[in-house]
Amino acid sequence: MSGKGRELGLQLRAWHETGHPGLNNGRAIANRLVDLLGAEERLKGPVRDLADQPLLLLALQESRAGRSTSVQLLAEQLGGTYAPSVLKELLDLLEAATGVEIARPLEAGLRTEANPVGAAHSAVSIQRPAQPAGWRSLSHSLKAMGPGLALAAGAALVLRWLSGELDRWLFQPWDWQGWLVLALTLALLQALSLGPLKRARRQWPLEQADATAPHQAWRWIAAPWIHHNLAEAVVNVALLLLILRAPSPLPLADVVLRYLLTSLATTALALLVAERCTSERRWDGAAGAVSALIGLAAASSLLYWRALSFSLGPINIPSWVLLLVYGALQLGWQLPSQSEDDDSRPLDRLLSSQWCWGLALGVSWALLNRLGTLLQLALKAGGAEG
Numbered sequence: 430m431s432g433k434g435r436e437l438g439l440q441l442r443a444w445h446e447t448g449h450p451g452l453n454n455g456r457a458i459a460n461r462l463v464d465l466l467g468a469e470e471r472l473k474g475p476v477r478d479l480a481d482q483p484l485l486l487l488a489l490q491e492s493r494a495g496r497s498t499s500v501q502l503l504a505e506q507l508g509g510t511y512a513p514s515v516l517k518e519l520l521d522l523l524e525a526a527t528g529v530e531i532a533r534p535l536e537a538g539l540r541t542e543a544n545p546v547g548a549a550h551s552a553v554s555i556q557r558p559a560q561p562a563g564w565r566s567l568s569h570s571l572k573a574m575g576p577g578l579a580l581a582a583g584a585a586l587v588l589r590w591l592s593g594e595l596d597r598w599l600f601q602p603w604d605w606q607g608w609l610v611l612a613l614t615l616a617l618l619q620a621l622s623l624g625p626l627k628r629a630r631r632q633w634p635l636e637q638a639d640a641t642a643p644h645q646a647w648r649w650i651a652a653p654w655i656h657h658n659l660a661e662a663v664v665n666v667a668l669l670l671l672i673l674r675a676p677s678p679l680p681l682a683d684v685v686l687r688y689l690l691t692s693l694a695t696t697a698l699a700l701l702v703a704e705r706c707t708s709e710r711r712w713d714g715a716a717g718a719v720s721a722l723i724g725l726a727a728a729s730s731l732l733y734w735r736a737l738s739f740s741l742g743p744i745n746i747p748s749w750v751l752l753l754v755y756g757a758l759q760l761g762w763q764l765p766s767q768s769e770d771d772d773s774r775p776l777d778r779l780l781s782s783q784w785c786w787g788l789a790l791g792v793s794w795a796l797l798n799r800l801g802t803l804l805q806l807a808l809k810a811g812g813a814e815g
Contacts, residue, residue, distance in 0.1 A: 433469055434518030437462050437476065438525025445489050445526070455481040471709050474638035475515050478573055479507065479522065488527045500529040510569060512707050514772055570704055573641035578697060581649035585689035593682035600681060607681035608673030611688060612666050615715060618654050619662045630657050634713035640700050653692035656714035661762060665715040668755065671739050671746070672722045691718045694790060695783040703781035707773030709766075710781050717783035717790075720755065724791025727752040732799040759784040 441462065459480035463473050479485060484506070488499040500523060507519050520531050571578075592610075600610055622630045635652040639645035656662035673684070695717030703710045726748035730737035738745040763782045764775045779785055 432521070433466070433472065434521030435525045437465055438522035438527075440465060441489075441522070441526040442528070455483075455486060458485075470636065470638050472515065472518060472638070474636075474641050475511055475519055476522070477642050478510075479503075479519055482506070485523075485526075488523075488529070496527055497529050500524075500527050500531060504531045506569060510704055512705065512773065567701070570641075570701055574697060574700060576643040577635075577640060577646040577649035578693070580646045581689070581693050584650040585686055585693065588689060589682045589686040592685040593680070596681035607679050607684035608669065610681050611684050612669040612673070615654065615662070615669070616666045619656060619659070619666070622655055623659075626655075629655055634711050635696060637700070637703055637707075637710040649693070649696070652696065652713045653689060653715065653718075657711060658714075658762060661716065661758075662714060664755070664758060665719050668719050668723070668751070669715060671741060672719070672726070672751075674739075688715070688718050691721050691787065691790065692783070695721070695786040698786040698789075699781045699783050702777070706777035707781055709773075710778070711767070712783055716759070717787040720759070720784045720787030721791035721794070723748065723751050723755055724788040725795050726791075728792040728795030729798065732795055756784075756788075 441458065444461070459477040462476050462480060466472055466476065482503060484499045484503040488496050488503065504520060504523060507516055507523075511519060523529075524531055596607065596610070618626070618629075629651075633648065633651035633655045634657045635648045639648060656665065679687075692715070696712045699710070699712060726737050726739075730748050736747060738747045739751070740746075759782070760779075763779055763784060766773070766778070773781075
């Protein structure tokens with residue numbers, strides 16, 4: 430992969446200098462560059478993101494002075510978004526395409542002496558009044574994720590309505606409860622992925638390289654319904670059957686909506702972390718929802734100081750046992766690197782997982798419930814004294 434960014438940048442510069450037709454917008458540039466990447470999947474999303482930046486078009490079209498400023502601003506923006514290995518390729522691409530040398534963190538001292546003009550522009554860009562880099566980077570990431578988030582949120586509402594209609598016309602007459610329908614649906618889709626839907630195990634999960642690509646936004650909808658890891662699928666379906674079984678179950682429409690929104694929230698939070706520390710992550714299945722349920726149960730058991738367990742025939746399984754067992758399984762799945770090119774730390778991979786954020790959301794919800802209960806008790810006590 431080394432040198433791929435420079436190769437793309439030189440090709441983009443050649444296209445621009447020869448007036449190659451059809452390259453007057455970011456989408457067209459992105460499509461051409463992605464075609465050149467071939468099998469370099471992990472760079473496709475970042476390259477599309479770079480090509481969609483208005484500053485790139487400005488840098489290609491402006492005079493030398495204006496170009497240098499645009500390039501430095503764009504480099505700062507990229508620096509707050511991508512992991513070092515991906516950032517290096519993008520900066521190489523930017524340098525080769527524009528001919529502007531970019532001051533990089535590890536080479537700042539050398540670049541200042543060799544290129545005082547570039548250093549001056551860098552100093553100007555650093556001193557200009559602006560949002561803090563962290564907020565600017567967060568805003569950029571959320572904007573890039575916007576199409577996927579909006580599409581998935583809209584799809585969650587549509588599927589809530591559809592599941593409500595199916596429940597009313599099909600499942601209620603059979604006395605099927607919502608939790609059972611959801612678990613069986615996940616099991617059925619996973620089983621079909623071993624045969625008729627075999628390609629779905631590769632295409633439906635949300636890859637980091639495609640997470641911010643608008644034309645791949647449909648993966649945000651498909652990802653919660655299938656697992657690329659068959660063992661994880663079996664464990665998650667079994668835990669859903671165990672945890673969601675209750676005397677007063679939610680209707681199917683509410684079960685589906687909560688499942689999809691929890692999956693969406695955990696995926697978005699994991700992606701925000703992944704964009705800053707790693708470049709090869711994949712999100713799919715029920716891990717976010719399952720870990721949120723386990724975190725909620727375990728934290729509630731502790732905060733209310735009473736045992737909370739789940740029945741499996743004659744056996745009662747405490748919530749803390751599920752927390753430890755499922756946590757150990759997830760650590761085994763999340764901590765190993767996904768490829769030889771993945772240079773992220775184990776902690777980075779952990780913090781960019783749905784399991785981690787699902788657990789955090791579950792514990793947070795338990796704390797909010799407990800605070801609400803304590804507030805109600807305080808108000809009642811105050812009313813009784815009055």
